[in-house]
Amino acid sequence: QLNATFYANSCPNVSAIVRNVVQQSLQSDSRIGASLIRLHFHDCFVNGCDGSILLDNSGSIQSEKDAAPNTNSTRGFDVVDNIKTSVENSCPGVVSCADILALAAESSVSLTGGPSWNVLLGRRDSLIANQSGANTSIPSPFEGLANITAKFSAVGLNTTDLVALSGAHTFGRAQCRTFVNRLFNFSGTGSPDPTLNSSYLTTLQQICPQNGSGTALANLDLTTPDTFDNNYFTNLQSNQGLLQSDQELFSTSGSATVSIVNSFSSNQTAFFQNFAQSMINMGNISPLTGSIGEIRLDCKKVNGQGLEIISMYDLSRNKNILASY
């Protein structure tokens, strides 16, 4: 239902406009590409790719930004707003925020060394957010391969998609609180996770001391932290995956994920091809199309919220008042 030429007449340069803003942002923040693709992932897993993650609290909307996987973690919302402003300047009222996230994800990958692909477009923006859905549907790094596989399957993504898309951890950062459970007392054993390379363990223990704040950052890919390549998979083969959920893809014996990790590690082209296809698959999760939803003017709020000022008669005070809604 989505298609690559959706804006061919209404906004022919939209891809280049998005790409330019992402490129500018990367110059001052080498992490921003990683942050932007993660927003698309966290959007698509909750009510589909409908821009729901971008809505702020207001009225009946309980923002997904306050859900556990997102709070004090997701970033890049300001850059999404900059992209939206730039797109609105050329094509007012035409391009959805959900499509902007999909385009920004592709730019983020292709500008940092990864593959490019034709982004399918035509998504519309939600009128609601689903905070509780964000708490339950987005995978946690602690929950184990079987549960994570089930969460991917719940949105129509298979094991190859899981391994390929996990390869997005080839760039970006994670806070100590998301992996410190592996460093000192793993699962109550009193010892670190045995699937952690010992010198990598020492490095991570220095970044994340016991009883530290938990917000210090480590690179998800220790070898090429800002480059989109297949080193993530090579790292897993040497027990240098950062998150428990990363390392389990390779260290769960008998799992179908192991041979996929091995093939992506030995063949970057195969990884790139599968990654692009899996991004298209993820981008196809339950989009709003046709006349459902809307094209938001401001990605942070539903149209008509806090924008209009009306005059109305206040019965109790016997006069006209101005009200905004």
Ligand code: HEM
């Ligand atoms: C397979 C299940 C996944 C789990 C359990 C997971 C978990 C996490 C966690 C815990 C972080 C660190 C957050 C923080 O410390 O604030 C993170 C970061 C990140 N994730 Fe995932 N993730 C998964 C899949 C994905 C997918 C499918 C993508 C994209 C296609 C993705 C892209 C990223 C990126 C790029 C970052 C770094 C963001 C930044 O630096 O701002 N992840 N992920």
Ligand SMILES: [Ca+2]
């Ligand atoms: Ca969504």
Ligand SMILES: [Ca+2]
């Ligand atoms: Ca890398």
